[in-house]
């Protein structure tokens with residue numbers, strides 16, 4: 215018998231067909247606070263587990279306050295059980311909670327999915343990704359040899375961001391930063407090389423909805439007719455956009471999905 219919609223101000227509308235295009239939960243200040251899921255559930259639809267995507271990662275480690283604001287061009291990768299699930303390169307920005315920056319946002323979905331399933335998610339950062347580890351070790355050895363009497367922290371100035379130096383050395387197990395560079399053993403030099411090419415962090419979570427650019431998960435796509443966007447469960451109900459269990463990478467894919475599915479839903483509902 216159609217639908218009756220009630221607005222916040224009490225106005226009532228009657229319609230034969232309705233399109234639910236209420237977005238997901240990302241950036242709730244925009245009005246998309248997930249209330250559309252309740253509407254869909256009330257109509258019998260299944261909502262798959264939703265979690266923030268295109269979002270910053272919170273990492274375990276005691277030193278993030280010290281390197282907050284450090285930016286580098288490197289490669290970031292999500293690792294699970296030693297397998298790489300997602301990888302991207304670009305500006306990586308350390309923050310007091312962990313990391314941000316375009317490549318982090320791009321690969322964050324895989325981390326969110328693992329964490330939602332209660333699985334371990336590891337972030338691998340290659341601070342130096344423009345040469346092989348062997349080439350890097352040769353360069354480091356040369357630096358440590360040429361400045362053998364200089365403190366080890368000084369010998370890395372100009373090679374990596376200055377604020378990263380003490381943290382990288384500590385992570386490599388070198389606690390006395392003022393030791394002469396020439397006193398580093400081969401193993402210690404290799405450990406520095408390991409950190410610079412394959413620095414691993416345990417991901418303790420993603421930032422939350424206010425920071426996310428898109429919602430992963432949503433209305434089960436199996437319950438929507440892909441040719442019309444009409445619900446397979448309730449005639450006259452259509453879905454469009456981010457509320458559906460579809461999300462994409464940065465690059466306009468999410469807006470394109472919202473526009474394309476909205477166009478199809480609108481055309482189908484109006485015919």
Ligand SMILES: Cc1cc2nc3c(=O)[nH]c(=O)nc-3n(C[C@H](O)[C@H](O)[C@H](O)COP(=O)(O)OP(=O)(O)OC[C@H]3O[C@@H](n4cnc5c(N)ncnc54)[C@H](O)[C@@H]3O)c2cc1C
Nearest residue numbers: 235236237241244245246249427455456466467468469472
């Ligand atoms: C900061 C940020 C940057 C982004 N940048 C990009 C980008 O560069 N490229 C890209 O492709 N995508 C980007 N996105 C994602 C993209 O904006 C969204 O995926 C897209 O806007 C989703 O469109 P939508 O119409 O499904 O939902 P929304 O745009 O969220 O619109 C839903 C509307 O429904 C309203 N609403 C919610 N609940 C109810 C209710 N119960 N009753 C009535 N109305 C309701 C909301 O107020 C809102 O106006 C970005 C998102 C954010 C947050």
